[in-house]
Amino acid sequence: MIPFVLTAIFALVIYLILTAGSGNLGVWSASEIIAGIALALVTAGVTRRFLCRSGNYRMANPLRLLLIPVYILGPFLVEVTKANLDVAYRVITGNIRPGIIRVRSGLKTDLGIFMLANSITLTPGTITVDIDEETHDLFVHNINLAQGEESHESIQDHELFAIADLPAWIRRIAE
Amino acid sequence: MITDTIVLICLVIGILFNALGVLGLLRFPDVYTRMHATTKATTFGSVFTALAVIIYGGSLYYGTADPQYITLIIHTIIAALALAFTNAVSSHALARAAHKSGIKPAQAVVDRLGEARR
Numbered sequence: 013m014i015p016f017v018l019t020a021i022f023a024l025v026i027y028l029i030l031t032a033g034s035g036n037l038g039v040w041s042a043s044e045i046i047a048g049i050a051l052a053l054v055t056a057g058v059t060r061r062f063l064c065r066s067g068n069y070r071m072a073n074p075l076r077l078l079l080i081p082v083y084i085l086g087p088f089l090v091e092v093t094k095a096n097l098d099v100a101y102r103v104i105t106g107n108i109r110p111g112i113i114r115v116r117s118g119l120k121t122d123l124g125i126f127m128l129a130n131s132i133t134l135t136p137g138t139i140t141v142d143i144d145e146e147t148h149d150l151f152v153h154n155i156n157l158a159q160g161e162e163s164h165e166s167i168q169d170h171e172l173f174a175i176a177d178l179p180a181w182i183r184r185i186a187e
Numbered sequence: 188m189i190t191d192t193i194v195l196i197c198l199v200i201g202i203l204f205n206a207l208g209v210l211g212l213l214r215f216p217d218v219y220t221r222m223h224a225t226t227k228a229t230t231f232g233s234v235f236t237a238l239a240v241i242i243y244g245g246s247l248y249y250g251t252a253d254p255q256y257i258t259l260i261i262h263t264i265i266a267a268l269a270l271a272f273t274n275a276v277s278s279h280a281l282a283r284a285a286h287k288s289g290i291k292p293a294q295a296v297v298d299r300l301g302e303a304r305r
Contacts, residue, residue: 030265033258096204096231103211103224110220111297112286130275136227139219141282142300151300153219153282153292162297 015064018072020056022063024048071123071186079185087176092135094175099136102155111157112141114166115150117179124186125150128169131178138172190246194239201235204228217293218285226278230271237267 027048028040035041040048070076102108115132119125125148129140132152142151149166161167169179211224240263248256292298 029261031258032261033254033256035254039254039257092231096228099211099223099228100204100207103207103214103228106214108215108220108294109296110292111295112292112300113297114299114303129279130272133275133279134227134230134271136231137223139222139282140279141219141286144303151303155220155223157296166299 014069015060016056018069019060019063020052023055024052027051066122068121076185079181083178083181083185087178087181088131091173091176091178095136095138099155102137108155109157110153110155111162112151112153113157113161113164114144115152115169115172116166117148117150117169119148119179119183119187121186124182127182127186128179131182132172135173190242194243197235197239197242201232201239204232204235208232218290219282219292222278222282226274230274233270234267237263237270 028045031044031048032039034044037045117125117128119128125143129143129150132138132140132150137155139153140150141153143149144151150169152172154172170177173179205228208225208228211228212221215221215224241260244256244259244263247253248260286300291301
């Protein structure tokens with residue numbers, strides 16, 4: 013029952029976001045709202061097994077969901093901007109020192125690993141190449157390793173980011 | 188007038204980063220470093236062009252109060268988010284496939300993944 017309700021609410025919110033600006037009931041027309049509710053119930057009936065597959069409802073907490081846009085617009089955007097300028101500098105000068113390093117994350121949930129791996133990949137200069145399924149270590153291709161960094165067996169995840177501590181944010185959101 | 192200037196600045200920044208991505212594709216030595224330039228820099232540039240559309244739509248909505256501009260803004264935000272997500276996942280998939288098919292990172296000082304595979 014709970015997966016059905018959560019999937020229905022999720023589908024309805026997505027539908028309302030996509031059709032915003034269609035009328036004068038709020039910003040939606042009455043027909044769009046009715047169609048949205050009907051479609052959300054059908055969607056939930058068909059796909060209720062998939063959204064909550066882990067059997068853990070901590071992401072239904074609205075505070076955690078609100079933290080996601082704060083995370084994307086705040087520390088993540090700062091980090092991406094800084095890294096973009098760095099890669100732009102390296103494109104022009106050709107001054108690179110690439111290598112694949114092992115990064116310890118310590119995250120346990122699938123969503124946490126997913127968010128950290130995607131944050132690393134979207135930050136220019138670092139790509140997550142592979143994941144160690146047992147220890148949840150990430151293999152990260154880094155375009156410019158610091159001197160001496162290659163001699164370490166592995167590094168902690170927050171050492172990848174220069175300004176903001178993104179792994180701490182992800183831990184707050186997803187674990 | 189002022190929004191026109193901001194829109195122009197956003198467009199110039201976006202096109203500049205897209206051009207740098209192309210330049211990186213030509214300059215860097217192997218598939219991994221090229222991926223740094225082409226996928227990430229172009230995402231940043233495209234997000235800036237999307238931001239220009241959002242600001243332009245916002246200024247038009249402020250002038251006319253026509254709800255179609257809200258639709259335009261929201262759809263642009265969704266396009267930018269979809270671009271960011273698919274970009275991250277697909278560049279990870281490309282890098283993993285390249286490493287699995289045996290392409291060594293050129294000029295690399297260390298390759299922990301290759302050591303772990305052995």
